[in-house]
Amino acid sequence: MSAFQEKFDQAIWQVVTNIKSGRVMSYGEVARMAGYPRHARMVSRAMSRSPIALPWHRVVRSNRTLAFEVDSDAYIKQANLLKKEGVDIIKGKVIPTKTDDDTSLDELLWGMPK
DNA sequence: CCCTTGACTATCT
């Protein structure tokens, strides 16, 4: 396992873990938040490798569509998990709950002890 | 070392 992977995975997992229920983030946003601005594509890889249960279903594309093929099992699974959290998907686009506060994840993440 | 592969994105037509 490369040194890159270890650090990258940790950063990604921390960010994804802190996505609040009812909200979603794009791969690019997660990557930026983790400190790797151009690694949107690596985010999926990191999540697949995660040993712990991550709220991976809260990570979607920048255009707010799910990253899987529409009729795939994974797509349906993700859609169900989101719906369970009150997130609707209309015309293929996820609609985060509007009742959530605006507390930034930055504060939450940066404020945490290393 | 070269080439292909993505759970990606931004920008044009």
Next chain:
DNA sequence: GAGATAGCCAAGG
């Protein structure tokens, strides 16, 4: 809005 195109970058063959 749907396609096409071009960046992106680690990983694996």
